[in-house]
Amino acid sequence: MNKSELCAAIAAKTGLTKKDAEKFTGAFVETVIESMKKGERVQVVGFGTFEVRERPARNARNPRTGETIAIEASKAPVFKAGKTLRESLN
Secondary structure, X not given: OOHHHHHHHXXXXXXOOHHXXXXXXXXXXXXXXXXXXXXXXXXXXXXXXXXXXXXXXXXXXXXXXXXXXXXOOEEEEEEXXXXXXHHHHO
């Protein structure tokens, strides 16, 4: 499912217009991104948690040349599924 299909499904379930569903979806995504940039967790009970995790700097090896390279520390977005979501899939 892509974003436009998601918006159409939200519109069908809620009775909103597709345009309003697109606004809602866009606002949700923007809000999650803004919160994660601030280092905050976004928890949607029953669905899951969005958070940022720190990846430490490390050394790795280029498999083609065998050369050792340094990889800088970075931040990575992480989604952890909630209990209700996990149970509904099994």
